Amino acid sequence: MSELRYEAPDSVASAIKLLAAAGGPTRILAGGTDVIVQMEMDMIDPELLLDIKHIPGLREIKAENGGFRIGATVSGMEMMEHAALCATWPGLIDGVKLIGSIQVKGRATMAGNLCNASPGADSVPPLVTAGAIAHVVGPNGARDVPVEQIPVGPGKTSLTKGEIIESFFLPARARNSGDAYLRFTPRTEMDIAVVGVAVNLTLDTAGVCTAARVAIGAVAPTVLLVKECADALIGTKVDEAAIDKMAAAAAAACRPIDDKRGTKEFRIKMARVLAKRVAQKALERARHVA
């Protein structure tokens, strides 16, 4: 066990410098709702805990180019209390709302949820279907990365040494768009998704789907963005037949494992059920019914 070092830099530049210079394992502390628990359970033993909560500017939700920029240390509750964000991206908020308890959401961040790289993270499928872009900064400069490329496997990300996510960008929204996220858990809350499905779609004035993205969580090492599901919806009026086809594609895309949270067979069944239900919800939102 190494001696633990705690640093709370006041700029992104010094954060990057500290991370790049660290000799042993590091963890970024934003909400701490995963990191502290993992330390308590002796799952990780970091040499450096880098607290980014004291960096000015990271805890803001700003309008940008018709979309939103969400800083890395914005908490789940702060997102849920942002009226414009909730109205524009209700599916993303569906996911955020399902993270832990109110107390946990008071600290937990979306960046942490993404970088913890759990395939069952609730905010990630709707973040992926929203087409969110992570703004990554590091010793070699900044880069913009689609969020689905950040996790590469359970507990693993594509971030290189010294890199942190500074913010997310959610693009401008087309008219008649709707997104939604549903998960299946045995309990109503304080639980981890057995399966989670997010759908984001856009309709034209005739009610025909012109764009769609469907992502499934907890059925593969990372959240899956399933093109076949989107193809099943695009060009249709998102009728029952299209939704059934999309749900079948969702079930076909699943590559789950048997574990304590569910068998492969059960997860695939749930993916199909949830895909149907969540598509219906996204459709209602796109039609402004919900």
Add this chain to the structure above:
Amino acid sequence: MATILEKPGFNPDRQYKIVGTSPVKHDGFDKVTGRAKFAADAFLPGMLIGKVLRSPHPHAVLKSIDISKAAALPGVKAVITRDDFPEIKQGTGAGDMTRIAMAREKVYWEGHPVAAVAATSESIAKKALKLIDVHYEVLPHVIDPVEAMKPDAPILHDYMRTKGAKGPDAEKPTNVVERSVLAICDVDAGFAQADFIVEHTYDTKPMHQGYIELQSCIANYSDDGQVDLWCCTQAPWVYRDRLTEILKIDSSKIRIQQSELGGGFGGKTTFYLEPLSIVLSRKAKCPVKMTLTRSEVLRATGPVSGTQSTIKMGCKKDGTIVAVDSTLIFQTGPYTGSAFTNAPQAMLTRYELKNVRTVSYEVVSNRPKVSSFRAPCVPQVVFGVEDCVSELARKVGMDELDFRLKNAIVEGHKTIYGETFNRIGFVETLEAAKNCDHYKSPVPKGQGRGIATGFWFNRGGETTGTMNLAPDGTVNIILGTADVAGSRMSMSMMAAEEFGIPVDRVRSVLADTNSLGYNRVTAGSRTTFSSGMIVIDSARKIIAELCRRAAKIWNVPEEGVIFEDGHCRPASSNVGNFEPLSMKDIASKTTYTMGAIAGHSEMNVTGAGPGFAVHIVDVEVDKETGLTSVKRYTIVEDAGKAISPLQVEGQFQGAAVQGIGWALNEEYIFGDDGRLQNPGFLDYRMPVASDVPMIDTVIVEVPNPKHPYGLRGVGEVPLTPAMGAIGNAIGNAIGIRPRSLPMTPAKVLALMEAGAKAG
């Protein structure tokens, strides 16, 4: 001291002033503001932190332990292993206890302690654990009790022979601790009279008690061999006597102070850290504090037994149950002590039965030794019994409650375990259930309703307490029975009732083991009943003494003084024209009479009144996911007399919530390697608040004639029917009754799919 309450004399005409109200608990303020001191809040100067090294293997021979590197680490003050504990023969009660605390010859579960360290900080202690070199010879393991009974199963203890076994296998090493038969009359003859017979096999899982407070203690072993121990426990005197036995220390030299208890439910009747912290403190010559982590609690402390039961039940066309034949298998962990004999006695008690046979087996396997939990071993078997009863009712074509009423046991009848019931309230409870709003309301569309009933003996036992009158006339009660659920307040209320004073003038505190005589464990729903007897007896002794003092002050004969509403008064105008003397008037002048006034009582309390409950549950099952939502839940139960109705309701509601967890989700999940895969509340799925509806309660009061106020225990009865009722509700919602716990979405969905296939 003589006991005034030798004949407790229940008085049906008594009018209560305090009993039956629900004042705010005196310990409540500190609990909601965070000031209450739990075991982990204790701190001593010079205190070290102790940590435990645990076996990663579920079954292995402990070949050698090298502590030299750990002991040499700066900051480490003591390292202990099996060599620091007295040798006690294997296969004895004390032998098992010392081996649960610290492994000797073998390790028997993943998490079995093999060494412990005391150091100046937790991080040093954890570092030291990694420096201990343990050499194991790994053996094949077995987790499931049914697997453990098979002829080729790995044997845990070469010395074990089945108690009660007959035939050629009786002398072979085995994992079956005991085969126990309870039989009355003739089941075959009973079944011959049956018009309907049902038979099913049920599977239930070990259940964690779900206490939130982690076990914690501080031991201080002084240079002259005295031990002070602060810990959270339901059983201070039992801990003391068992520590005495396994550590070979005089009882008088071990003083245990119980802390506030953050939940016990039976789980804090067994110690884990206490012997380790005492031995570490002796070796380190400093106080040693130890606290379990949640992962340690789940991996290395005892849940209650899981069972496999096969139950066959028959009845006549008129609904009379004629025979029940059962085989029950109980998992106990590596050592005996599951209290499994409760099951054959209690599982059917509430029905009038002539022909019963129950064959029970207790089986060892490689998981932590089971512990107690509300009505240990009973709810898991009632899960099956109440399915059979409901199925027979449907076959006969009777209302499910009417069927139970037809078979209900009543006063004066003998139970299958030999007790003849005094006044009991099962019929009244069933009738109250029939008349409650929930049962009378139609089952909402798309839902299923289940009902089930349950019984628990309720217990008494050895109890001691003291009551002191202060100069200002207020009363202090010193109790030995741990307060697991608000019993201190009930004691204060009973004392206030006796004295006729406001309850805020009475306080109850918990004694250490040197301050009172023996108190049996707080278990068996005995505390409010047993300590309540002590409190009433002590109060009546104080009242008698107050009258004696008043007589002395007034210089009149003792029989000339009566006591009412907190005052001594002349019995009549013939005695004299004296102003009444308040408790304060007398207590403030004891220097001038005969000294301080106190009441004291010790009894082996008998006469606990059996309890019965009916649960009514409505559930909705998602037909596509198998997810069960509990929509409405009502508990109807006989409390005898509710001292504090709010607390009685809390007991009912808490039990229902635990029952919902046991029924739907809670389960220890082991990998093929015998290691626990869900050692945390994230994946050990206890219900959260939004998983349960408001639990409605109906308190029935059929007085127990053996208690002055008529009370019965209420802590355990309300768990007994819970899973049976929920199982019946799901069965009625989907058309197939689940018979394996937990009734998870995946299992319920599979049942529905199988049912659809079968058409």
